[in-house]
Amino acid sequence: MAVHCLRAMVRTILAEVLGVRPDFIEHQLAHAVRDPNGRAYNRTAHLQERHKMMQQWADYLDRLKSIAKAAK
Numbered sequence: 001m002a003v004h005c006l007r008a009m010v011r012t013i014l015a016e017v018l019g020v021r022p023d024f025i026e027h028q029l030a031h032a033v034r035d036p037n038g039r040a041y042n043r044t045a046h047l048q049e050r051h052k053m054m055q056q057w058a059d060y061l062d063r064l065k066s067i068a069k070a071a072k
Contacts, residue, residue, distance in 0.1 A: 010057070018056050024049045 007029060014020040028050050 020053045024053050
């Protein structure tokens with residue numbers, strides 16, 4: 001799996017499974033956030049929300065690991 005594919009998979013799971021706002025995901029992936037005013041006026045970082053998102057991601061991976069262990 002290429003890194004780009006992994007990033008796409010993570011983005012999809014964060015948005016569709018964990019319900020994270022797309023702009024938080026885009027910031028975390030270091031993508032330019034679409035904004036009518038452009039980056040000149042949009043300098044948000046959403047650090048608290050991104051921290052929560054990354055904790056959700058870690059918890060999600062832990063759940064998958066637990067399920068895999070239980071299936072053995």
